[in-house]
Amino acid sequence: MNAPEATPAGYREAARGIRADPPRDLKALRLAVLSTFTASPLEPYVVVESARRGLLVEPWFGPYDQLEPQALDGGSALYATAPDVIVIAARLEDLLPDLCWRFASFGPEAIDDELARVAARYESLVTAVRRHSAATVLLANFTEPAQAPLGLAGALHEPSPAGVVERANSALAALARRTAGVYVLDLARAALELGLDRWNDPKLAYVARLPWSLAAQIEVGRRVARHLRALTFPACKCLVVDLDGTLWGGVLGEDGPEGIALGHEYPGLAYGDFQRALAGLRARGILLAVASKNDGAIVREVFDTHPDMVLRWEDFAAVQIHWEDKAASLRAIARALGIGTDALAFYDDSPVERDWIRGQLPEVSVIDVPESPLERVSALADSGVFDQLRLSDDDRRRADAYREDEDRERLRALAITPEDFWRGLGTTVRVGPLDADTLPRVTQLMAKTNQFNVTTRRHTAAEIEAMLAAGGVGLWLRARDRYGDYGLVGVALALPDTGGSWRIDSFLLSCRALGRQVEGALLAALAREVAGRGGGALIGEFVATARNQPAARFFAEHRFAPLDGDGRLWRLPLDAASLEPPPFVTLESPHEVSAGGR
16 A cells, blocks of 8 residues: 555544455554553554555554553453554653753762663563563663753763663663563664654643654654564565666666766765665575576676676576566576565566566565665665564575575586485584574574475464473474585474374474475474473374475375375374484484473
């Protein structure tokens, strides 16, 4: 849907339309907001901006300045709404009014005490929410106070007011890092981008207990919606870009390599920064690919010889350069990378090409490209299609890992039999219990793994913690071979069932590790762990989807016997054979898996 008129009336009208006739493709999500100020005017902005990102959100706003009464009481109105996501938002002016207004009267030790009090308060709130709910929690961090308490002297004062705000925000970030299912809603960055003068509205603050201006309210609605989207939908895995007019200015076939706009003057400098933005995405683990109607030989010359090219040829995981249909190019790129076309984002300066992809491949995330190159980098960031609330080491090395796959494919081509290929890889896997350190990567993998995923259940970190606390077993698997480290690529989760059996709730493997036999090693580790708890059998469940056919024969190929006629339920007795990993895969330290995985 298009953006509404940027007025309260425009947003309210759009929100009423969404509620009256919700688009069928929106995913419902329950949101609750606790705040030290009046936050209910945010409702239309959150509803509309969330709908623009594929979500049907009906927010509930807690009473003014009732954080503890709502969070600590399991029977409060907060928990009666059964929220999927809870936002906790407060201002330092509300939490520490004396410090914010009389900063000069506080010494370093007193400031430390005040910040510790705020950190303890948030710890108590998060602990209470986790006790009563499996909801994901977003902690809105702090913006600087509207008034500078030390005037011009603040920049030189030690500690500075800005430094104190930064310390308070660091404490919130540390709490989120060590607590599963807790993230930061970065309002400090939003206020920085908008500017404090435009962020604050003194009249609204005094009259309505709402400290934010209209522009700030709309921006908060957008930020909340982006976070909700990132929590609900997996980020795109690959950005497919055009070349002419996108990676550089001009048309290569007409201007030649020496005539394209790329250098240290405008507009070439803007295109160079766009390439730097793509390099930053690649450093975060986003794959880059090219789909261009062009002459491949001349394009390669530009990459090899142009002094102002930021990106190199090897930065792209897949390339389609020809004069054919770009929808066909995107399908070929997805096949080459082993991902679905719904994991692609498309960035092309031509509105004709963008509309063509929207019509031919509606599942692709097509990014609206501004005409001016000055706005290209911000358009890429504001699209939100690559938003992740945590970034893992596995994410950061993903792009380089695809280069390692090319070496593996060369080995496959030389191997006479599959056994020769597996033996040549020298694969080693390590299995361990799910814990606070691995849960962020595990939930990310659950959210985006579609092909080898027997049930495609999407659990939150809090839900997984609850299953483990109730006696379930949760394992992760990391794999490496002679060519490199795959990272954490496998997850298994099993729960006690009836008659000594255990039910496999989730069993999944990243598509990068398919065909390496490592799924058998994860199954063997799971079987050992369950057997160690007295389990006599594993019950497997296959829930067919449009994308998980690679997992359809997993149970049949690993000695499970069918329990029904439709191939949904399977049973594996836990005997000696079921506890052994497959040949050609070394399972490291299987006995070190902690009982219970807690």
